[in-house]
Structures are given as C-alpha cells and as structure tokens.
Amino acid sequence: MPVDTMLHPDAVTQSGVARFMASLQEPRTPYISPDRLAEVLGMSKSGLSKALGLHRNTLRNPGSDTVQGKLQEVVRIIMRATELCGDPDRAAYWFRNEPIAAYRNQTALELVAAGHARAVMQFIEDLENGANG
Secondary structure (H helix, E strand, O other): OOHHHHHOHHHHHHHHHHHHHHHOEOOOOOOEOHHHHHHHOOOOHHHHHHHHOOOHHHHHOOOOHHHHHHHHHHHHHHHHHHHHHOOHHHHHHHHHHOOEHHHOOEOHHHHHHOOOHHHHHHHHHHHHOOOOO
16 A cells, blocks of 8 residues: 555545546547446446436437436445445445335435435435434
8 A cells, every 4th residue: 555545544435436537438438338338236237227217328419408307316325335334336336225213214325216315315414413314
C-alpha cells in the first residue's frame, strides 16, 4: 500500500469509489451503462429495467435522460450507502439483498422499484445521523 494512502485511510475508500464509478461508465460516453450496473447488482438487463420501472427496450438508448435519471438514482443510493460501509461492493450487496425493517422488510431495490428511492435516501440519512437500522 502506498504511504500516502496509509496516512489518509479515506484515500483508499475514495480510490475504491472512483474505480467503482469508472466501472459503471458506458464505453466512450459520459453515461452510466445499464449493462454494467446490472452486472454489479447481479441481475439481468431485463431485471434491471423492471426494477427501474422502464420497458426493457428503453435501456437500448442508455444516453436518454429517462434512463440516465433512473440509473443515477440507483448509483446515488449505492454511493451514499458506500459512505456508511466503506465499500461499493458491500453497498451494492446491501442495496439488492438486505431487508429494511422500517419498510416492511423490503430491500432498497424493491423500494426503488416501487418508486420510493427518496425513502431509501432518507433511511441512509437517518443511519448517518445515528438511527439504528
């Protein structure tokens, strides 16, 4: 490990976050790739489109404002969760798999699919402020 990251532990997390974000980029574009996000979440592209409330053919145009808006919503949640757990892969796992008791044991993914992304962000903010999850 380089000395500068040993002196600044947050640099390791920031580096991991930067790599994670770069891994989501649609090649040769400034867009989030639906294929890559689906892969990170361990789901099919059609499963991702369903979770985002989009028709599966809509993902064929990854640069559209609608698609990017939905993908950004998911990525924002994962990045906020990363701030709590320190690892984007763990945050993605949480997003897809961990039930949230305060929301009838639905996962963050299920809540987003139902149109409740803001509730997930509020839950994360509450955890940051000391609430128990």
